Amino acid sequence: MSRAEAAAEPLISSARASGDDDRRRDEGYDAEGEYSDMGDMGDVGDENALVSPGAFIWGLTVCAGVSGLLFGYDTGVISSTLISVDSDLSSRPLTTWDKSLITSCTSLFALLASPLTGLLADSWGRKKVILGADVLFVVGAVWQAVTGSVWGMIGGRSVVGLAVGSASFVVPLYISELSPSPFRGRLVTVSTLFITGGQVVAYIIGWLFSAHAHGWRWMVGLGALPAATQFLLLQFMPETPRWLAKANRKEEAKRVLLRVYGGGDDIKPLVNAVLRRVEKEIYEEEDAAGMRASSGAGEEKIGWKAKVARVHDHVGQLFAVGGNKRALTIACMLQAFQQLCGFNSLMYFSATIFAMVGFRSPTLTSLSIAVTNFLFTLVAFRAIDRVGRRRILLYSVPIMVIGLGLCSMAFISLDLPSQDASSVLDAVPNNEDKAWPLVILVAMVTYVAGYAIGMGNVPWQQSELFPLSVRSLGSGLATTTNWLSNFLIGITFLPMMVTITPTGTFALYSLFCLGGWFIVWKIYPETAGMGLEDVGELLKDGWGVDRSVKEFGLRRRDARQRERDREGT
Numbered sequence: 393m394s395r396a397e398a399a400a401e402p403l404i405s406s407a408r409a410s411g412d413d414d415r416r417r418d419e420g421y422d423a424e425g426e427y428s429d430m431g432d433m434g435d436v437g438d439e440n441a442l443v444s445p446g447a448f449i450w451g452l453t454v455c456a457g458v459s460g461l462l463f464g465y466d467t468g469v470i471s472s473t474l475i476s477v478d479s480d481l482s483s484r485p486l487t488t489w490d491k492s493l494i495t496s497c498t499s500l501f502a503l504l505a506s507p508l509t510g511l512l513a514d515s516w517g518r519k520k521v522i523l524g525a526d527v528l529f530v531v532g533a534v535w536q537a538v539t540g541s542v543w544g545m546i547g548g549r550s551v552v553g554l555a556v557g558s559a560s561f562v563v564p565l566y567i568s569e570l571s572p573s574p575f576r577g578r579l580v581t582v583s584t585l586f587i588t589g590g591q592v593v594a595y596i597i598g599w600l601f602s603a604h605a606h607g608w609r610w611m612v613g614l615g616a617l618p619a620a621t622q623f624l625l626l627q628f629m630p631e632t633p634r635w636l637a638k639a640n641r642k643e644e645a646k647r648v649l650l651r652v653y654g655g656g657d658d659i660k661p662l663v664n665a666v667l668r669r670v671e672k673e674i675y676e677e678e679d680a681a682g683m684r685a686s687s688g689a690g691e692e693k694i695g696w697k698a699k700v701a702r703v704h705d706h707v708g709q710l711f712a713v714g715g716n717k718r719a720l721t722i723a724c725m726l727q728a729f730q731q732l733c734g735f736n737s738l739m740y741f742s743a744t745i746f747a748m749v750g751f752r753s754p755t756l757t758s759l760s761i762a763v764t765n766f767l768f769t770l771v772a773f774r775a776i777d778r779v780g781r782r783r784i785l786l787y788s789v790p791i792m793v794i795g796l797g798l799c800s801m802a803f804i805s806l807d808l809p810s811q812d813a814s815s816v817l818d819a820v821p822n823n824e825d826k827a828w829p830l831v832i833l834v835a836m837v838t839y840v841a842g843y844a845i846g847m848g849n850v851p852w853q854q855s856e857l858f859p860l861s862v863r864s865l866g867s868g869l870a871t872t873t874n875w876l877s878n879f880l881i882g883i884t885f886l887p888m889m890v891t892i893t894p895t896g897t898f899a900l901y902s903l904f905c906l907g908g909w910f911i912v913w914k915i916y917p918e919t920a921g922m923g924l925e926d927v928g929e930l931l932k933d934g935w936g937v938d939r940s941v942k943e944f945g946l947r948r949r950d951a952r953q954r955e956r957d958r959e960g961t
């Protein structure tokens with residue numbers, strides 16, 4: 393008997409004694425406990441017939457997306473903050489070491505927060521983790537704005553790191569568990585739109601305030617406003633139907649689903665079908681883990697020992713069950729490649745690079761990076777459900793390789809003084825030719841466009857790869873991989889520019905992109921339009937690439953037919 397079984401044993405007996413078996417039979421389980429009532433899960437259960445997400449789900453996505461804005465703002469604002477602080481902290485100019493610590497503590501604390509809140513989002517619920525992150529965002533923003541010392545600043549940035557680490561995984565998870573399947577990709581991409589939008593806003597605010605004395609305090613403090621607003625909005629937002637069903641709050645789950653799918657009597661069969669699929673998944677997972685009675689007993693009635701045992705079981709399931717291991721591998725790989733392809737070195741240091749290659753207004757030029765990132769995330773938003781996650785990556789990563797390759801070659805021609813390695817970053821190019829800096833700008837914009845269409849957002853679709861029991865933990869761990877790789881890129885970029893030259897640095901990033909492309913081609917199945925409960929089945933016995941691509945083709949063919957029919961009537 394597993395620890396979870398042992399802990400849940402009293403519940404099992406009492407549930408049985410209270411006629412729980414009868415109730416479960418009514419809900420569609422047969423005497424052996426197999427789920428047999430598939431009822432109207434045929435046509436009416438086909439979400440793909442839906443034409444658009446309703447106003448309710450749009451409202452929730454936008455409200456949840458505010459966390460993305462904060463994520464983008466707080467990571468984007470640091471570059472202009474660092475150049476405007478002067479001697480305001482500890483009454484002395486910032487040293488390189490101060491700057492590195494202030495920048496990297498955010499990713500360090502984000503990577504610590506993600507697995508922890510991955511567990512919390514299971515027991516507290518997704519919404520409470522977003523609420524907690526808002527509190528941390530406000531505390532972190534105010535702390536930074538009023539601090540007088542370098543260590544105070546590091547403290548404030550670390551609190552922001554905890555907030556970013558929690559929000560970055562829980563918001564896509566929240567949206568993903570609420571969305572109807574055909575729009576899931578697009579709605580999750582809204583959170584990336586908020587991130588990239590937040591980065592643009594941060595660049596603009598940074599540029600506006602940097603001319604004012606102590607303006608940096610406003611830059612960092614302003615982050616408190618959207619966080620406080622979201623905290624208030626969250627009071628009116630529901631938990632996800634998947635988490636509610638798992639917590640045995642089935643009626644609430646049903647009410648939320650009804651609103652998600654637009655209400656009305658005609659939608660009830662579809663809602664019932666979705667709910668049954670979710671329940672079936674919960675039932676099978678609990679059956680496999682020997683925890684069936686908990687679904688009849690209610691989450692709130694389980695003591696802390698049983699909860700700890702359940703967490704222990706979930707961790708075990710994530711690493712022992714083949715399908716879960718595959719989901720974790722795909723999610724972590726994608727998150728690692730998203731960062732190791734080097735995009736954030738441009739986000740953090742593009743102004744330094746543009747100054748180095750001779751642009752007169754490097755801060756303004758670097759805005760082109762943030763704006764391109766935002767605009768091409770819009771392209772992804774349009775395409776991700778139609779083209780598919782896998783295909784969008786296979787098409788866009790080569791664009792990144794071309795951009796990086798061109799950039800790498802342009803640096804060879806730029807003729808930077810290299811005799812004194814440590815001066816490369818402050819170098820004024822010997823080259824009188826103005827063409828090469830422009831080539832570098834075009835190459836970087838090309839690279840960023842390719843990144844924003846695919847790598848910048850597809851990895852955040854991670855939650856859909858995991859079954860409900862390990863979804864939160866799996867997404868949390870994949871997010872840790874993201875922040876770890878982000879941290880590595882942040883601390884290695886400047887030293888690499890010096891030691892292996894800019895040409896070598898960008899060539900290395902392009903190698904990571906090629907590796908990423910190959911991995912995607914080999915192991916990433918097409919999940920666009922699949923029911924959240926069906927992905928686990930796909931990964932059960934293998935990567936499911938061929939089958940998923942075929943099924944996606946059929947779904948797209950049906951969707952096109954439906955569009956033609958609608959136009960015809």
Ligand SMILES: O[C@H]1[C@H](O)[C@@H](O)[C@H](O)[C@@H](O)[C@H]1O
Pocket residue numbers: 467584587588591730736739765847848849852878
């Ligand atoms: O998806 C986001 C987005 O691409 C941001 O621009 C980037 O800074 C983040 O690291 C990434 O996770």
